[in-house]
Amino acid sequence: MDVLEKILEQNxxxxxxxxxxxxxxxxxxxxxxSLTDVENYFDKSDRTTLYRTLKTFVxxxxxxxxxxxxxxxxxxxxxxNCHCEIDTDLHLHFHCTKCNETVCIxxxxxxxxxxxxDYTAENVNLVVKGICxxxxxx
Amino acid sequence: MDVLEKILEQNxxxxxxxxxxxxxxxxxxxxxxSLTDVENYFDKSDRTTLYRTLKTFVxxxxxxxxxxxxxxxxxxxxxxNCHCEIDTDLHLHFHCTKCNETVCIxxxxxxxxxxxxDYTAENVNLVVKGICxxxxxx
DNA sequence: TTCATAATGCACTTCCGTTGCATAGGGCAT
DNA sequence: ATGCCCTATGCAACGGAAGTGCATTATGAA
Numbered sequence: 001m002d003v004l005e006k007i008l009e010q011n012x013x014x015x016x017x018x019x020x021x022x023x024x025x026x027x028x029x030x031x032x033x034s035l036t037d038v039e040n041y042f043d044k045s046d047r048t049t050l051y052r053t054l055k056t057f058v059x060x061x062x063x064x065x066x067x068x069x070x071x072x073x074x075x076x077x078x079x080x081n082c083h084c085e086i087d088t089d090l091h092l093h094f095h096c097t098k099c100n101e102t103v104c105i106x107x108x109x110x111x112x113x114x115x116x117x118d119y120t121a122e123n124v125n126l127v128v129k130g131i132c133x134x135x136x137x138x
Numbered sequence: 139m140d141v142l143e144k145i146l147e148q149n150x151x152x153x154x155x156x157x158x159x160x161x162x163x164x165x166x167x168x169x170x171x172s173l174t175d176v177e178n179y180f181d182k183s184d185r186t187t188l189y190r191t192l193k194t195f196v197x198x199x200x201x202x203x204x205x206x207x208x209x210x211x212x213x214x215x216x217x218x219n220c221h222c223e224i225d226t227d228l229h230l231h232f233h234c235t236k237c238n239e240t241v242c243i244x245x246x247x248x249x250x251x252x253x254x255x256d257y258t259a260e261n262v263n264l265v266v267k268g269i270c271x272x273x274x275x276x
Numbered sequence: 277t278t279c280a281t282a283a284t285g286c287a288c289t290t291c292c293g294t295t296g297c298a299t300a301g302g303g304c305a306t
Numbered sequence: 307a308t309g310c311c312c313t314a315t316g317c318a319a320c321g322g323a324a325g326t327g328c329a330t331t332a333t334g335a336a
Contacts, residue, residue, distance in 0.1 A: 014302090016314065035292080046316045051293075053314095069205040069263055071324080072292075094257060111249055118271035119232060125207055125265045133256035152333085154283065173323080184285045189324075191283095209293080210323075 011060045018045060022053045023062075023077075032066045032074035032093065032102040068095040068102040069127050076104055093125075096132035103132065149198045156183060160191045161200075161215075170204050170212035170231065170240040206233040206240040206265050214242055231263075234270035241270065 004023050008015040025041060026033060038050045054075050057063035066074040092108040095101075110126050142161050146153040163179060164171060176188045192213050195201035204212040230246040233239075248262050 014313075016302095018315080047292095048294085048317080049315050067205065067207040067209075067265075071205070071209065071211070073209075092251065094253065097260065105254065107254065108251065113230065113246065113266060115232070115266065115268075116243065116245065116271065118274045119268060120274060121266045121268040122235065123267040125263075125267070127205075127263045128251060128253065128259045129261040129263070130253075130257060130259040133254065136256045136258060152282075154332090156284080185323095186286080186325090187284050 007062065011062050013056060013060050013062070018049060019053055019056070022050065023057075026057075026063065026075065026077050029076075030103065032068065032076040032104065034072050034074050036072070064104075066093055066102065067125055067127070068093055069129060070095065070100075070102075074102050079106060091126075093127045094132065095127055095129045096135055097129055098131050098135040101132065145200065149200050151194060151198050151200070156187060157191055157194070160188065161195075164195075164201065164213065164215050167214075168241065170206065170214040170242065172210045172212050174210070204231055204240065205263060206231055207267060208233065208238070208240075212240050229264075231265045232270065233265060233267045234273055235267055236269050236273040239270065 002020075004020050004027075005015045007023065008019060013019060021042065022038060025038060029037075035047070035051055035054060038054065039045075039047050042050065054063065057077075058065045058075065062078055064076050064078055066076055068074055091110065092105040094103050094105050096103075105128075110124050113121065113124065115121060140158075142158050142165075143153045145161065146157060151157060159180065160176060163176060167175075173185070173189055173192060176192065177183075177185050180188065192201065195215075196203045196213065200216055202214050202216055204214055206212055229248065230243040232241050232243050234241075243266075248264050251259065251262065253259060
């Protein structure tokens with residue numbers, strides 16, 4: 001059986017043609033992807049379907065939803081064995097202000113954060129903006 | 139001379155009536171403020187003017203622009219002696235998913251981040267989402 | 277006063293996220 | 307194979323927010 005199908009079925013997502021294509025697209029992409037990115041790639045398909053496909057991926061836990069501070073929601077597949085838990089799985093996102101790409105710096109895990117009394121954390125988002133390696137070496 | 143005027147003039151911002159009012163509003167607010175918040179408070183004034191006022195504050199360095207992951211840009215005045223420098227001035231923002239308020243946790247400074255080779259950082263944004271103290275004690 | 281520059285206000289556009297609703301397709305029981 | 311149900315898909319439209327162009331008004335200098 002196809003690897004892609006396996007991924008979807010293991011996460012209770014019915015493997016439709018569209019979903020397989022989007023999953024493959026995300027797998028190939030190394031950087032965080034916006035709905036518009038996906039939309040441009042699959043110009044035959046509908047924006048809403050792609051939107052809902054990405055939403056499904058996030059809801060079912062195979063993709064992260066990233067806010068890189070550009071105001072545009074980005075998506076990136078979780079790493080293997082990711083459970084999206086604070087202190088173990090959450091990592092840094094780097095947004096290059098030159099090429100406008102957002103990449104996951106998985107090597108850098110977010111350190112434990114000590115919040116003031118009575119604050120409870122559900123989610124952490126760490127975004128660094130600057131110039132990426134490719135743009136710096138140009 | 140008025141304290142508010144001083145703040146503006148020291149940062150090369152011409153102290154107009156509107157700007158003084160917005161500055162005062164931001165000073166009184168303890169939490170990060172969206173354009174819409176300001177708009178609702180000053181319902182006589184125009185949205186564009188307020189938008190540009192906030193933009194001026196950010197450009198001139200007396201206010202932070204905060205992206206708390208809600209998709210709505212928030213603004214908060216810098217602390218005294220803030221130079222908006224990484225590792226010294228940047229702090230954590232906490233967004234409560236219950237009351238929808240975003241506060242600055244200035245006590246928590248963002249730890250030094252070691253990026254991969256050839257990456258240069260200009261800006262760091264750390265947002266924690268969860269439940270704030272007020273909502274937790276209700 | 278007169279002129280130049282900057283701030284303000286209004287109208288409008290664009291972009292993105294999101295939802296409602298109608299249609300199509302796939303799986304299951306009969 | 308047929309009919310049914312549920313889900314996925316596609317189309318249209320809405321709404322909120324950011325941003326821009328341009329005309330008008332205020333400000334400050336000569």
